[in-house]
Amino acid sequence: xxxxxxxxxxxxxxxxxxxxxxxxxxxxxxxxxxxxxxxxxxxxxxxxxxxxxxxxxxxxxxxxxxxxxxxxxxxxxxxxxxxxxxxxxxxxxxxxxxxxxxxxxxxxxxxxxxxxxxxxxxxxxxxxxxxxxxxxxxxxxxxxxxxxxxxxxxxxxxxxxxxxxxxxxxxxxxxxxxxxxxxxxxxxxxxxxxxxxxxxxxxxxxxxxxxxxxxxxxxxxxxxxxxxxxxxxxxxxxxxxxxxxxxxxxxxxxxxxxxxxxxxxxxxxxxxxxxxxxxxxxxxxxxxxxxxxxxxxxxxxxxxxxxxxxxxxxxxxxxxxxxxxxxxxxxxxxxxxxxxxxxxxxxxxxxxxxxxxxxxxxxxxxxxxxxxxxxxxxxxxxxxxxxxxxxxxxxxxxxxxxxxxxxxx
Amino acid sequence: xxxxxxxxxxxxxxxxxxxxxxxxxxxxxxxxxxxxxxxxxxxxxxxxxxxxxxxxxxxxxxxxxxxxxxxxxxxxxxxxxxxxxxxxxxxxxxxxxxxxxxxxxxxxxxxxxxxxx
Numbered sequence: 001x002x003x004x005x006x007x008x009x010x011x012x013x014x015x016x017x018x019x020x021x022x023x024x025x026x027x028x029x030x031x032x033x034x035x036x037x038x039x040x041x042x043x044x045x046x047x048x049x050x051x052x053x054x055x056x057x058x059x060x061x062x063x064x065x066x067x068x069x070x071x072x073x074x075x076x077x078x079x080x081x082x083x084x085x086x087x088x089x090x091x092x093x094x095x096x097x098x099x100x101x102x103x104x105x106x107x108x109x110x111x112x113x114x115x116x117x118x119x120x121x122x123x124x125x126x127x128x129x130x131x132x133x134x135x136x137x138x139x140x141x142x143x144x145x146x147x148x149x150x151x152x153x154x155x156x157x158x159x160x161x162x163x164x165x166x167x168x169x170x171x172x173x174x175x176x177x178x179x180x181x182x183x184x185x186x187x188x189x190x191x192x193x194x195x196x197x198x199x200x201x202x203x204x205x206x207x208x209x210x211x212x213x214x215x216x217x218x219x220x221x222x223x224x225x226x227x228x229x230x231x232x233x234x235x236x237x238x239x240x241x242x243x244x245x246x247x248x249x250x251x252x253x254x255x256x257x258x259x260x261x262x263x264x265x266x267x268x269x270x271x272x273x274x275x276x277x278x279x280x281x282x283x284x285x286x287x288x289x290x291x292x293x294x295x296x297x298x299x300x301x302x303x304x305x306x307x308x309x310x311x312x313x314x315x316x317x318x319x320x321x322x323x324x325x326x327x328x329x330x331x332x333x334x335x336x337x338x339x340x341x342x343x344x345x346x347x348x349x350x351x352x353x354x355x356x357x358x359x360x361x362x363x364x365x366x367x368x369x370x371x372x373x374x375x376x377x378x379x380x381x382x383x384x385x386x387x388x389x390x391x392x393x394x395x396x397x398x399x400x401x402x403x404x405x406x407x408x409x
Numbered sequence: 410x411x412x413x414x415x416x417x418x419x420x421x422x423x424x425x426x427x428x429x430x431x432x433x434x435x436x437x438x439x440x441x442x443x444x445x446x447x448x449x450x451x452x453x454x455x456x457x458x459x460x461x462x463x464x465x466x467x468x469x470x471x472x473x474x475x476x477x478x479x480x481x482x483x484x485x486x487x488x489x490x491x492x493x494x495x496x497x498x499x500x501x502x503x504x505x506x507x508x509x510x511x512x513x514x515x516x517x518x519x520x521x522x523x524x525x526x
Contacts, residue, residue, distance in 0.1 A: 012428035048456030141427025
């Protein structure tokens with residue numbers, strides 16, 4: 001059983017995030033070190049025992065019971081210490097030592113959800129939120145986080161340390177915010193989850209497994225939100241739908257060497273239909289209520305894009321959705337995508353006029369799009385723009401795409 | 410054939426490793442032991458958790474340990490069968506504990522009671 005490679009690979013990671021969330025919830029940000037020490041010790045014990053004694057029959061139960069015992073003796077040790085301080089403390093600690101660490105699946109899910117809201121607290125910078133999410137909610141190692149961010153361990157450690165200090169200083173409580181505040185706080189949770197997803201989907205890192213892993217973790221967090229009645233808001237449903245539609249193309253957009261395959265050149269038989277079906281389910285869930293969020297619009301666009309057939313009707317709908325999206329949440333990427341949709345509906349000439357107005361001259365995608373639009377109209381201009389895009393492109397994979405386009409002219 | 414004990418000494422047992430690192434380390438330990446077992450040379454072994462340990466001194470004073478001033482901790486051991494100390498050292502060289510800088514594996518012959526140790 002110890003030779004079973006499939007059983008072990010993600011056991012530590014998934015269980016770490018569960019155990020540490022429950023411990024955080026139990027001990028609060030005030031005693032953060034305790035939570036992390038107990039979790040780390042639990043896994044250290046496993047790593048020190050299992051190789052010699054064989055894998056336990058139920059490894060998850062083994063980890064949970066070790067964590068429970070460690071939490072109990074920690075509370076008792078604290079009680080002995082606080083005994084000498086005051087009788088009041090003793091009373092409180094005795095109460096605490098009676099209740100065992102609750103590692104039921106319900107409490108694990110609740111703790112992870114509550115942690116999600118605590119970590120995505122508006123007082124923290126987004127990059128700190130993402131790093132903390134990866135560490136605590138996803139059980140990533142410091143090195144893996146550094147790889148994902150193209151950074152180093154020291155930087156990530158400092159970032160995590162400062163973020164935790166901030167949570168402590170702000171006295172952030174580990175709860176799901178009450179109804180009046182939920183929507184506002186939800187929006188920063190969703191932003192972080194989607195950034196995590198995009199970090200994987202558009203990452204500059206060449207490490208393919210890490211990239212995919214980030215996407216799947218973001219989807220897992222999306223699932224958590226959608227499993228809870230309180231947090232399964234239409235906006236959260238829409239984001240999950242969006243991520244599912246995008247994830248359906250994870251394999252199709254990658255060639256054998258890890259290079260990027262453009263949407264228009266993808267083999268649509270490699271699109272993952274189970275993800276598409278999940279996306280449709282959650283998009284349907286999202287249609288409750290009046291509010292149309294940016295995730296609703298993006299998910300609908302992503303849904304229409306799962307239909308590989310070219311039709312004017314499809315592109316007219318997509319164009320309309322981009323118009324709406326730009327009104328509520330302007331972004332250069334969306335503006336460029338809108339121009340692309342426009343070219344499909346009204347033709348390249350009109351799209352060139354719209355594109356030139358954007359003047360996003362710092363963005364290589366801007367020049368790449370102009371190059372595409374001029375292709376077939378004016379090859380001198382097309383070449384000019386592809387070259388400008390090539391200069392601005394930051395990754396090898398983007399540069400390779402542009403070289404190919406220049407060759408094809 | 411003699412028995413040797415291979416004792417793992419960790420320079421800093423409190424260094425926090427990520428779950429992924431621990432898991433990788435565990436896999437390597439399993440493979441290492443499997444390699445020795447395959448030759449019929451593995452007698453047994455165990456890991457020694459750092460937590461909960463005590464130290465009793467010559468005045469019977471009991472302290473939590475082996476922490477505090479002692480920087481080095483024993484993290485576990487295995488017992489192997491070997492024809493010579495060199496063969497036992499050969500097994501020790503493959504020990505994943507040695508990937509940690511400052512860590513060591515001590516190789517000691519176990520008294521066999523044959524009068525020639």
